[in-house]
Amino acid sequence: MKIIGLTMGDACGIGPEIILQACQRPLDGDILPVVYGSAAVLERDAAMLASKKGWECGEEIVAIDSLAAAKPGQLNVLEVEPELDVSGMGWGEQDARAARLQLSALERAIEDARAKDIVAITTAPWTKELFSLIDAPTVGHTEVLANAFDAPHHVMMLAGDRLRVALTTVHVPVRRVSEVLTAARLEDTIRTTCHELRRLYGVDVARIAVCGLNPHAGEHGVMGTEEDDVIRPVIETMRSELSGVCELAGPFPSDTLFAKFREAQPFDAVVCMYHDQGLIPLKLLHFGKSANITLGLPIVRTSVDHGTAYDIAGQGVARHESMRYAMELALELAARAAQSH
Known part of the structure; x- marks a missing residue:
């Protein structure tokens, strides 16, 4: 037993x-x-x-x-x-x-x-x-x-039957998220999420969406530059590294991205930049029927x-x-x- x-x-x-x-x-x-x-x-x-x-x-x-x-x-x-x-x-x-x-x-x-x-x-x-x-x-x-x-490459993911969110930063004050959102941290999050979707969920080619940090995903720098300075370059780097095992898309404005999950599962996971960006939509959809998973163990x-x-x-x-x-x-x-x- x-x-x-x-x-x-x-x-x-x-x-x-x-x-x-x-x-x-x-x-x-x-x-x-x-x-x-x-x-x-x-x-x-x-x-x-x-x-x-x-x-x-x-x-x-x-x-x-x-x-x-x-x-x-x-x-x-x-x-x-x-x-x-x-x-x-x-x-x-x-x-x-x-x-x-x-x-x-x-x-x-x-x-x-x-x-x-x-x-x-x-x-x-x-x-x-x-x-x-x-x-x-x-x-x-x-x-x-x-x-x-x-x-060292662990990632917090919360998952329900339809939506799974992986957090790039976790228990960090919102005012500090931009400071700690480094290329290395985001690469780690994407890499670990991709590999663990295969190991734990049996997903051969993971479809992963990446959120932007700012409203409208920065709107070409008008509302913030983290998308152009960090997030887009990382997505391009990881597309090359994970070719054949991961399909990366983004950065997306998080409000319209999560609306897609109301009646469908367009992605196997969403990589979020900060805690509430991922947990609010996750709990709206799945609260009480979702779980926290430590990836990378x-x-x-x-x-x-x-x-x-x-x-x-x-x-x-x-x-x-x-x-x-x-x-x-x-x-x-x-x-x-x-x-x-």
């Missing part, structure tokens, strides 16, 4: 409750989910869901100390901080214990993925600010994964398309569809990646 690792994320957010609900239906194939986190936290959220909306956990929550102890017919929780007392931990407030749990869960899952003991990792959301409570660097999942696997990692949602954590109203979608997508991508080797 193969195992998919689910990291619990921030115990004070909605991660535990969406994992519980996402695991209520069996996954296709001979696949066993194992949660990296704390059984006590999941039991807390199971009790909350029962109280708030009469929800019943279909399987017993069982703490295990190794993957070898995981069994079908129960919700297996690999204890990543077995000595940690989580009593009194609530929802919606930062807690140093949650910082330890979210980091330890990912680190343990990375170890098991490196050893090929799990086929993929799907992460529930965590809170970066928590790390200041334990004097650890304020980082996201992607940075930890890229460092662990020595993957030797393993498959997916995540949800939302954050920890402190404002609704512990109320029993968080939706689990994105977590389930991310789990199923991870298994689909992992199977295809295994076939490509």
Whole structure:
């Protein structure tokens, strides 16, 4: 039986409750989910869901100390901080214990993925600010994964059934995007996206659209010069390098480009210049049924398309569809990646 690792994320957010609900239906194939986190936290959220909306956990929550102890017919929780007392931990407030749990869960899952003991990792959301409570660097999942696997050319992609967006810059203030939008960074993004569409999605010749940065894609320099100075030259360079495996088009004004995806899939992916340029249209089309994928890793990692949602954590109203979608997508991508080797 193969195992998919689910990291619990921030115990004070909605991660535990969406994992519980996402695991209520069996996954296709001979696949066993194992949660990296704390059984006590999941039991807390199971009790909350029962109280708030009469929800019943279909399987017993069982703490295990190794993957070898995981069994079908129960919700297996690999204890990543077995000595940690989580009593009194609530929802919606930062807690140093949650910082330890979210980091330890990912680190343990990375170890098991490196050893090929799990086929993929799907992460529930965590809170970066928590790390200041334990004097650890304020980082996201992607940075930890890229460092662990020595993957400098990683790319954040969010994907639904129709639209996939790859981000050239990610968590950068809008006023700084132009400064960090270098030719080398854009080339990396296009190259990694092209290769991963082949490896993970089985696309032999990837159709990739490239957004402009400015309104109207700069309108020939009237509204900005980044298209002429950086984006167009990179597209020409990459067309030559990726000839035969990638069809590049652009730079496009992003407003009219994304309108094409309302009823069709004109491109296999869109390379975006900054975070909201890609995520706004992606979430308008697919919110709740899309996932975050870290491209450029030797393993498959997916995540949800939302954050920890402190404002609704512990109320029993968080939706689990994105977590389930991310789990199923991870298994689909992992199977295809295994076939490509």
